[in-house]
Every structure is written in structure tokens, then in C-alpha cells.
Amino acid sequence: MAERKPMTLEELRKMRREKESQLGRREASGSTAVVTVGMGTSGIASGAKEVMTALADELDAQGLSDVQLRQAGGFGAQSAEPTVEVRTERRAPVLFGYVTPEVAKRIVTEYIINDRLIENHVIDHPAADMFDADGGSGAHGTGPARADDAGDEKEA
Amino acid sequence: MAQSVFCLVCGGTACESSDSDTIYKNIKTQLAGRGFEESVQVVKTGCFGFCEQGPIVKVLPDESFYVQVTPEDTEEIVDEHLVKGREVQRLAYKEPGAETISRGHQISFYQKQVRVVLRNCGFIDPESIDEYIGRGGYEALGRVLSDMSADEVLAELETAGLRGRGGAGFPTHKKWRFTKAATDTQKYVVCNADEGDPGAYMDRSILEGDPHSVLEAMAIAGYTVGADQGYIYIRAEYPLAIERLQMAIRDAEAIGLLGDNIFDSGFSFRVELRYGAGAFVCGEETALLKSIEGDRGTPVQRPPYPAVKGLWGKPTVINNVETLAGIPVIITKGGEWYARLGSETSPGTKVFALTGKINNSGLIEVPMGMTLRDIVFNIGGGIPDGKAFKAVQTGGPSGGMITEEYLDTPIDFETLQGLGSMMGSGGMIVMDEDDSMIDVAKFYLSFNVDESCGKCVPCRIGGRQIQKLLERFSKGQGRPEDIERIETIGNWMKQGSLCGLGTTAPNPALSSITHFRHEYEASMSTGAAEEGAGGEQAAKNEAPAG
Numbered sequence: 293m294a295e296r297k298p299m300t301l302e303e304l305r306k307m308r309r310e311k312e313s314q315l316g317r318r319e320a321s322g323s324t325a326v327v328t329v330g331m332g333t334s335g336i337a338s339g340a341k342e343v344m345t346a347l348a349d350e351l352d353a354q355g356l357s358d359v360q361l362r363q364a365g366g367f368g369a370q371s372a373e374p375t376v377e378v379r380t381e382r383r384a385p386v387l388f389g390y391v392t393p394e395v396a397k398r399i400v401t402e403y404i405i406n407d408r409l410i411e412n413h414v415i416d417h418p419a420a421d422m423f424d425a426d427g428g429s430g431a432h433g434t435g436p437a438r439a440d441d442a443g444d445e446k447e448a
Numbered sequence: 449m450a451q452s453v454f455c456l457v458c459g460g461t462a463c464e465s466s467d468s469d470t471i472y473k474n475i476k477t478q479l480a481g482r483g484f485e486e487s488v489q490v491v492k493t494g495c496f497g498f499c500e501q502g503p504i505v506k507v508l509p510d511e512s513f514y515v516q517v518t519p520e521d522t523e524e525i526v527d528e529h530l531v532k533g534r535e536v537q538r539l540a541y542k543e544p545g546a547e548t549i550s551r552g553h554q555i556s557f558y559q560k561q562v563r564v565v566l567r568n569c570g571f572i573d574p575e576s577i578d579e580y581i582g583r584g585g586y587e588a589l590g591r592v593l594s595d596m597s598a599d600e601v602l603a604e605l606e607t608a609g610l611r612g613r614g615g616a617g618f619p620t621h622k623k624w625r626f627t628k629a630a631t632d633t634q635k636y637v638v639c640n641a642d643e644g645d646p647g648a649y650m651d652r653s654i655l656e657g658d659p660h661s662v663l664e665a666m667a668i669a670g671y672t673v674g675a676d677q678g679y680i681y682i683r684a685e686y687p688l689a690i691e692r693l694q695m696a697i698r699d700a701e702a703i704g705l706l707g708d709n710i711f712d713s714g715f716s717f718r719v720e721l722r723y724g725a726g727a728f729v730c731g732e733e734t735a736l737l738k739s740i741e742g743d744r745g746t747p748v749q750r751p752p753y754p755a756v757k758g759l760w761g762k763p764t765v766i767n768n769v770e771t772l773a774g775i776p777v778i779i780t781k782g783g784e785w786y787a788r789l790g791s792e793t794s795p796g797t798k799v800f801a802l803t804g805k806i807n808n809s810g811l812i813e814v815p816m817g818m819t820l821r822d823i824v825f826n827i828g829g830g831i832p833d834g835k836a837f838k839a840v841q842t843g844g845p846s847g848g849m850i851t852e853e854y855l856d857t858p859i860d861f862e863t864l865q866g867l868g869s870m871m872g873s874g875g876m877i878v879m880d881e882d883d884s885m886i887d888v889a890k891f892y893l894s895f896n897v898d899e900s901c902g903k904c905v906p907c908r909i910g911g912r913q914i915q916k917l918l919e920r921f922s923k924g925q926g927r928p929e930d931i932e933r934i935e936t937i938g939n940w941m942k943q944g945s946l947c948g949l950g951t952t953a954p955n956p957a958l959s960s961i962t963h964f965r966h967e968y969e970a971s972m973s974t975g976a977a978e979e980g981a982g983g984e985q986a987a988k989n990e991a992p993a994g
Contacts, residue, residue: 298712299704301590304581311582330570332656333688334649365657367570368561370810372494377570382452383509389494407452408489412459415494422567422777423583 325359325404327351330375332366339392340374346393347376350400359404372415378403389415453488455530456506460495461807462830463502467519468492471503474522479530488530495808495829501541514539560827562789564797565613565773566813569657574692577699580660586705588779589664589671593713596779598628598672607783609795610775614640614731614768615846615872616948617794617861620775623765626755627673630763635675637666638740638759638766641682641689642724642731645844646895648875650799651769653811655682655689658773659696663719665772667706668779669765670717678719679759681736683726693721728845728899732947733758733766735901746901747947768873770799791817794860798871802828804878805835821855824878835880839963843872845892845899846952848959849885868959870952885964886971890918892956900949907950910941914957926972931961 329335329344344363351359367375372389376399379385388399388410395413402408457463457472472492479485496504501515505525512535514525521539528534563569572579580586592601605621612618627635639662643651655662666678682690697719700706708716722740729735730745737759739745758764774796778786787795794816800823803809807829814823820840824830831837839849842859848869850857857863861871879888897911914937917930938954945951961968 298709301594301711304586304590304705304711307578307581308584308587311578328570332569332653333686336688362573363575364571365569365574366653366811368563368566368811368813369494369808371808372810375570409454409456409491412492412494414456414491416496420563421571422563 324356324380326379327359327361327399327404328364328377328379329362330365330367330373330377331363334370335366335373335375338373342393343374343376343391343396346396347400350397354400354405356400356404359400367417369415375415380404382407385417387415387417388413452508453530454506454508455488455490455525456493456508457490458496458502458504459492460499460502460829461832462495462499462825463504465834466503468503470519471505471517471522474519475505475526475530478523478526482526482531484526484531499826499829505539510535512536513541515541560818560822561813562797562815563813564777564786564789565654565661565770565799566657566811567777568661569653572658574657574659575695577660577696577703577705580658584780585660585776586664586700588776589667589705590711592668592671592779593711593715598674601668601672601779602628604778604783605775608778608786609783609790610771610778610786611794611796611861612768613770613774613798613874615843615870617871620767620771623755623767624669624673626753627675627763627765630756632762634677634760634762635673636759636762636764637669637673637675637678638736638754638764639666639678639680639772640731640733640736640766640768641680641686642736643683643686643769643873644726644728644731644899645846645873645875646892647803647877648801648844648873650801650811650874652686652689654769654773654799655686656692659689659692660700661773661776662769663693663696663700663706665767665775666719667710667717668775669767669772671715673763673765675765676716676718678717679722679740680719681722681724681730681740683724685726690721690723697721727901728895729901729947729949732949734947736766737764746903747949749946770874789815791815791858791860793862798859798874800874800876802876802878804841804876805831805880805883806878807832816860817858819856819858820850823859823876824855828878831878831880835882838879838881838883839885841869841877841879841888841892841956842875843870843952843955844875845895846870846948846955847872847875848955849879849888849963851963868962869955884922885960885967886918886921889957889960890915890922893918893953896949896953900953904944904946904950906941906944907946907953910937910945911950911953913937914941914954918957921968921971924971926968928972931965931968934958934961 329340331340347361369375369389374391376388376391377385390413398410402410455475458468476490479488503517505514505517507529524536528536568583572583602621602625610620612620641651724730727745730739732747733754735745735747754764754766756763790796797813797815799813802812812827837852839851841849842864850867850869854867864871893915897915900907900911902908914934917934920926934957938958941954942951
């Protein structure tokens with residue numbers, strides 16, 4: 293194997309900055325929406341792969357090439373799996389639960405296109421993102437405790 | 449597009465039972481009556497996890513958070529807020545002690561979970577190293593290799609007060625110090641991913657959702673103690689976790705974050721996987737090492753501890769997946785930050801797998817020191833079908849039951865032990881009034897008997913004897929002296945077994961006797977175990993949740 297020059301900390305940080313903006317929570321890297329499917333073992337067992345396929349098909353059918361579809365591990369709300377999170381510029385990320393392929397299509401046609409939530413399928417994010425400086429990434433933008441606050445909480 | 453207005457009504461079980469359905473219908477009807485049914489979408493949602501303040505109504509985009517709403521309140525919410533846009537101060541949530549209403553992230557305990565170990569789970573694509581880096585991944589390793597001495601890393605862990613999440617809660621910095629102090633030139637870092645408790649799946653979820661966090665921490669451990677080789681011992685029953693780990697190792701090596709001369713520091717570290725065949729005893733560290741060495745996975749006498757004489761006789765750090773996954777954050781955010789989370793003796797957070805008779809089952813991460821009541825009735829949303837809470841089994845087959853009177857105990861390593869249970873890996877199985885504690889104890893004892901390696905007598909024979917006695921009780925054939933017999937044998941097992949499996953194996957039986965002796969006594973007089981076999985069935989059904 294060819295001799296490779298070791299990565300430096302500066303190069304790592306540069307990679308991070310580039311990727312950070314792409315992962316951007318507020319503005320979704322030029323996409324109108326970022327759709328993430330929870331694909332841990334339990335998510336897959338409850339049908340996440342079928343949901344992923346249904347989302348891809350419906351995004352295709354609607355011609356929404358600017359929506360980014362991706363996977364992640366479990367969100368934590370295992371009883372509500374399959375789970376799908378949609379990040380848009382309109383508001384804080386929304387987590388949908390009990391998603392079937394049918395509900396997946398509605399996420400595209402009703403939420404992403406028409407900004408209507410889906411009855412009985414909106415669930416709460418289990419916790420705030422500890423890296424989110426302003427603490428505002430809970431579902432619907434409400435509520436999350438920042439990890440930094442938790443220490444004070446116990447003294448209260 | 450104009451921003452849509454949403455009115456979210458909590459449809460969680462606890463809120464439903466306190467009229468949230470009527471509230472939902474009222475709001476819809478009243479909006480329609482005022483011609484606003486098109487401009488405001490009313491949606492019933494999943495549980496908000498703040499059940500003690502329910503029913504809860506949220507309005508977006510204003511982020512208003514109304515608590516303890518009654519059906520009589522809806523007209524005011526509709527007329528004032530949804531029609532005129534004026535928040536209803538009277539119903540808006542105020543934090544205790546706060547002068548003004550709280551909204552958005554000001555509500556510090558509305559979401560009681562704090563995700564440190566699970567920080568990336570559900571956030572990044574676990575198959576993308578770029579996304580891990582985009583979330584600050586490998587920054588900790590970079591800093592350690594560029595700017596920190598091994599002693600500084602150890603000091604940070606000590607400040608953090610990090611204790612092993614595999615169950616025993618041994619201080620991580622001490623373990624690492626023992627290995628660092630050893631003079632051997634070859635040392636190893638081993639990640640224990642042999643998760644085997646029925647109902648526990650936190651390690652699997654971390655490896656499936658954020659595999660690089662474990663690799664990064666292993667490299668930090670390697671640098672600190674002077675090891676250049678790591679092994680992850682993972683059960684073959686976790687194919688997706690294995691696949692993602694393999695991919696993560698390959699990707700990290702490809703860009704030089706594992707392998708030779710990492711960050712041009714001269715430090716080299718490699719990680720390989722070793723597969724377990726699913727023997728519970730192989731989660732015990734000495735048995736695990738035997739299994740990696742290719743021998744039959746049976747425990748050996750300690751000391752010497754693996755930290756001094758471990759894999760192939762070399763000093764070896766063994767840490768659990770969850771312990772490792774938190775370490776990069778401790779480095780980047782600092783030990784003091786971490787120590788502020790959690791309780792005094794048990795800093796930080798703990799991941800629990802909440803299963804059984806509970807509305808919101810799933811993986812949760814909370815600061816240590818949270819009460820069981822908060823976990824079960826707020827985060828967990830309480831018991832389904834209006835049944836009464838009976839007990840929580842923590843610590844899996846090594847743990848015990850915690851009853852209603854202890855619901856307000858802050859949970860940490862010490863308090864659980866004080867209650868005759870243990871932290872274990874973090875399984876929490878909730879049981880309701882229908883579950884027979886004799887059958888639950890029998891289920892766990894049978895598990896431990898099956899999983900006993902048979903090497904030492906107290907575990908091999910003692911476990912079997914207790915199991916037989918429990919079977920007698922569950923058939924209603926128990927005799928008064930049998931209760932005492934279980935206790936006697938159990939205590940022998942605790943004192944005489946070779947490894948942790950044997951010393952903790954009688955716990956479910958002993959704990960059920962401590963807290964539910966009356967069920968044993970009742971089973972003798974009625975000739976059948978109280979409430980039949982519900983408990984065993986429940987434990988079986990619910991164990992593999994997630």
C-alpha cells in the first residue's frame with residue numbers, strides 16, 4: 293500500500309466544518325427537506341426498509357429531487373417504530389412514529405408538500421440535541437433541556 | 449408558504465385518560481364554529497413525556513405549552529390564541545419558581561432525557577464517517593494525541609467520575625491506571641459488547657447508531673494505557689452492529705484515524721472484531737478473554753485482574769460499549785461538565801431499556817439520580833390499561849425487584865444495590881398487578897441456570913436447586929421451610945461462586961422474597977401461585993423488545 297500522509301487535527305476540523313454545514317439542522321444544505329429513517333435492528337424488524345422504499349418511490353413520483361433521504365440508527369422511541377424524522381426550514385424537526393409505507397407516502401404528500409401534520413403519527417423527540425447551542429431541536433421546537441442545563445436542574 | 453399553525457393535543461395514554469380526547473374534539477368543533485378549521489390544523493400526537501402535567505396542548509409556531517388543560521379551557525385557547533393570537537397566560541406552563549411563563553428550550557425539565565452516550569443515535573448515518581466527523585467526531589482523539597498526556601486523560605476521567613456502565617460501576621480511570629502502570633510492552637484494549645440480559649439492547653443500539661464513538665474511545669484508551677491493539681467482543685447475534693462496525697473500522701483506517709501514526713503522533717492503534725456465540729457468561733470479563741483466546745468461555749479466579757494480567761496474559765483494559773461511547777464527549781466538553789450531570793456518587797447519564805408493562809417502551813438516557821417514578825410515569829407514560837404498578841426489575845437476571853414504596857428513590861449504582869437490586873447493564877422491566885413475582889423470579893433463575901458455565905459448584909448446583917424450589921411454589925406446592933431454603937442456598941451462592949454470574953444469580957429470587965414474601969405464603973395456602981403464570985409470560989414476551 294502506498295505511503296499515506298497522516299491526517300492532521302486541522303484537516304479533521306476542516307472536514308468537520310464542511311460536513312457540519314451539510315448536516316445543518318436549520319438549513320438543509322440546499323435541500324428543501326432532509327428525511328431520516330431510523331434503521332436499527334428494531335426499526336428494520338418493524339418495517340423501516342419498506343418505509344424507506346415507500347419514501348424513495350413517493351419522492352420520485354412527486355419529482356422531489358431536492359429532498360434528501362437518509363438513514364440513522366434508532367431514535368430511542370422503539371415502541372413507535374418505524375420512525376421517520378423530517379427536517380425542514382419551516383420549523384424544528386418533526387418525528388413521525390408508527391410509520392407504514394402508506395403513512396410514508398402521506399409524509400411526502402401531506403407534510404413535505406402541503407405542510408400538514410399527520411394525525412396520530414407525530415411523536416415527540418425523546419431529548420434535545422446536546423450539541424445544539426440554542427437548545428431548540430426538540431420536536432416542534434418546544435421543550436428540550438440542554439445538556440448543559442441538566443447539572444443545574446439537579447441542584448434545583 | 450405562510451407558516452402553518454398547528455395545535456397539538458397529547459394523545460398519550462395518561463393524557464387520554466384525563467380527557468385529552470374531549471379536548472381534541474372541543475378544539476376542532478370550536479375552530480369549525482368560528483370558520484378557522486382550514487387555517488389551524490389540530491393534531492393528536494404521541495406522548496409528550498410530561499404526564500404529571502397533562503393533558504398538554506401545544507401551539508405552533510408560537511411554541512406555547514399549555515398544561516393541565518380541561519375540556520372547559522378549550523374555548524379560551526381557541527378564541528384567544530388560535531383566533532386572536534394572544535397566548536393564554538393562565539394555562540401556560542411556568543417552571544417552579546419562575547416568574548414568567550416558559551416556552552421552548554426554557555422548559556428545562558419538560559424533556560427529562562439527556563442524551564450524551566446516545567448523542568448521535570438517530571442523528572447521523574452510522575455508515576458515514578463524514579457525518580460522525582461533522583458532529584465533532586474524532587476531535588477528542590485528535591486533541592488527546594496532539595495536546596494531552598496520558599495522565600491528563602486520566603485526570604479528566606477522574607474529574608468526570610466516570611464509572612463502568614457494564615453493571616458493577618468500577619471507576620474507569622482506576623481501571624486504566626492499573627493497565628497504564630503495568631510494565632509489559634504489549635497491552636490490549638477490549639470492548640465488551642457481549643450484551644446478554646433479557647430486555648437489554650442499549651449496547652446494540654449504540655453500535656448500530658454510532659459505531660465510531662466506540663472506536664474513537666478505544667483508541668483514546670489505547671493511547672492512555674499504552675496499547676496498540678483493540679478487540680471488540682460482540683455476539684454474532686448482532687449482525688447489523690457487526691456490519692456497521694466493520695464498515696466503521698474500514699473507513700477510519702482509510703483516512704488514517706485508525707492504523708499507523710494516527711494524527712502524525714507516532715501512536716498506532718488497530719481494532720479487530722471477535723465474535724461470541726451468545727453465551728451469557730462470556731459477558732464476564734475473564735470468560736470473555738478466554739473466549740477471545742479461543743478457549744471455552746469460562747471464568748477464572750481474580751486476582752490477578754485483567755487490567756494487570758488479561759488477554760494472553762497481558763495487561764488489558766476492558767470496558768463496556770456504553771462506558772466507551774461517552775468518553776469522547778468527556779474529553780471535548782470536559783470532566784467537570786460531565787460530573788455536573790447525574791448524582792454525587794454516580795455522575796453522568798445512564799441508558800436504560802424500558803420494557804414490559806409500560807406505555808412508551810424504548811431506549812432512554814437520563815441523568816443518574818432520576819427517580820424511578822419519573823422514569824416510569826413521566827418518560828415511560830405509566831402502565832397500560834389503567835393497571836396498577838407493581839414492580840420494576842432492574843439489572844436483569846442479576847438484579848432484583850423494586851417496589852412502589854421505593855419509586856421516589858434516586859437511581860444510581862449505590863441506591864439500587866441498597867435496594868437489593870443492581871444497575872446491571874440497564875434493563876428495566878416494568879410489571880403490573882397481574883404479574884406473579886414467583887414466576888418472574890423463576891424465569892430469571894431458569895435463565896441463569898441455563899447460562900451457568902458449570903465450572904463452580906455453588907452456581908451450577910445452587911441455581912438448579914433454587915429453580916426447583918421456585919417451580920414448586922409456582923405450582924402451589926411450596927412448603928414453609930422452602931422460603932428459608934431458597935434464602936440459605938442463595939446466600940451460599942453469593943459467597944461461594946467464582947464469578948459475577950453465580951454471585952448475582954440468586955438475586956431475582958431473594959429480592960422477590962424480600963418484597964413479595966406474601967405471594968409465596970399465599971401460594972402455599974391457595975395451592976396455586978397468585979395470578980397464575982402471567983409474570984413469566986410477560987418477561988418472555990417483553991424481553992426482546994426493541
